[in-house]
Amino acid sequence: MKNNLNDFLDIKKNEIETEEFSIKDNLLKFSDLTIQLSNISYLSAGKKKFKMPIMAIIILIISLFLLSILPIIGFLLLIASGGYIWYLYNDYQKEKQFLTFNLNSGQIYRISFEKKDFLNKVRETVEFSMNNKNKNFEINIGKQEVFSGDYHSHNVQGSNIKISSNSHQKTDSSVKIGDIKDSSMSGVAFGSNNIVRNKEQNISYNWAELRTNLKSLLSNVSEDSSLTEASIQALQAAEKEDKQQFEIVIQNNKSIFLSNLFQNTASQFLVQIINNILGI
Structure with missing residues (x-):
C-alpha cells in the first residue's frame, strides 16, 4: 500500500536535496549520503524526462470508465487525476536542470540546479575528481561556487602562504590585513591615498x-x-x-x-x- 502511494505521489526518492557537498579523495559526501566515485558508472546532465506515474494513468482510465456508471465519483476522480498530471507537467516546465549519478549497481541519484552553466561546472569537477582521486573540492550549490583543495573564498591557505583577513571600515577606505605568515609582500599599498611604487613580487613556490x-x-x-x-x-x-x-x-x-x-x-x-x- 505504501509503495503504491509513493508511486502515485511520484516522490523523488532519488533526488538529493542539498545546498552543498564535498569531494574528498574517492568520496562524494552529502549531508546524509556518501557515494564512492569509483562506484559511479557515468554522469548525465540536463532536464529529467517528463514521466507520468502509472498509478495516475490507471486512475484516469478508471475515472473515465466510472463516468458512465457513477458519474459523480468518476467526475471527481477525473478532476483529481487530471489536476495531478497537470501539476506534474507544470512543475516539469520550470526547467530545473539535473546532474544524474548512474552507479554501477544501477542505482540513480540526482541533484537539481537552477542554472545550466553551474551544473556543467559541477559535472566537470566531478569528472575531474573521478580521474584524480587525490583531489578535494567543496561545492556550494546555493552560492554557485566551487572551492578547490585548501583554498576558500575568505581564507586562502597553501603550503607556503596563509592569509587571514579582516575588514576594518573607515572613511578613508583602508583595509586591515593580519596574520601573514611564510610569505612576503612588496610594492603593496592600502588606502585611497597611497601609491604603489614597487611592483616587484617575492613569491615562494611549493x-x-x-x-x-x-x-x-x-x-x-x-x-x-x-x-x-x-x-x-x-x-x-x-x-x-x-x-x-x-x-x-x-x-x-x-x-x-x-x-x-x-x-x-x-x-x-x-x-x-x-x-x-x-x-x-
Missing part, C-alpha cells in the same frame, strides 16, 4: 606540489599538443626550482596557459599559480 601537478597535467594531454611542450618546459624549471626560469616559461607561453584546454584540464592549484604569474 616546488614539490608544482612538479606533481605538472606531471598530472602531462598525463592528461596529448603528446603532440603545444600545451605539452610548454608544460615540459615548466616542469624542467620546476625540477631545478628555478623561479625566474619558471616564470619566464609561463610568460612566454601566456596564450597556451590561458587556453580553455589548460584551464579545464589542469588542477585548480596549478591554474591559480599560473594565473597569479600572468596577473589574471
Whole structure:
C-alpha cells in the first residue's frame, strides 16, 4: 500500500536535496549520503524526462470508465487525476536542470540546479575528481561556487602562504590585513591615498606540489599538443626550482596557459599559480 502511494505521489526518492557537498579523495559526501566515485558508472546532465506515474494513468482510465456508471465519483476522480498530471507537467516546465549519478549497481541519484552553466561546472569537477582521486573540492550549490583543495573564498591557505583577513571600515577606505605568515609582500599599498611604487613580487613556490601537478597535467594531454611542450618546459624549471626560469616559461607561453584546454584540464592549484604569474 505504501509503495503504491509513493508511486502515485511520484516522490523523488532519488533526488538529493542539498545546498552543498564535498569531494574528498574517492568520496562524494552529502549531508546524509556518501557515494564512492569509483562506484559511479557515468554522469548525465540536463532536464529529467517528463514521466507520468502509472498509478495516475490507471486512475484516469478508471475515472473515465466510472463516468458512465457513477458519474459523480468518476467526475471527481477525473478532476483529481487530471489536476495531478497537470501539476506534474507544470512543475516539469520550470526547467530545473539535473546532474544524474548512474552507479554501477544501477542505482540513480540526482541533484537539481537552477542554472545550466553551474551544473556543467559541477559535472566537470566531478569528472575531474573521478580521474584524480587525490583531489578535494567543496561545492556550494546555493552560492554557485566551487572551492578547490585548501583554498576558500575568505581564507586562502597553501603550503607556503596563509592569509587571514579582516575588514576594518573607515572613511578613508583602508583595509586591515593580519596574520601573514611564510610569505612576503612588496610594492603593496592600502588606502585611497597611497601609491604603489614597487611592483616587484617575492613569491615562494611549493616546488614539490608544482612538479606533481605538472606531471598530472602531462598525463592528461596529448603528446603532440603545444600545451605539452610548454608544460615540459615548466616542469624542467620546476625540477631545478628555478623561479625566474619558471616564470619566464609561463610568460612566454601566456596564450597556451590561458587556453580553455589548460584551464579545464589542469588542477585548480596549478591554474591559480599560473594565473597569479600572468596577473589574471
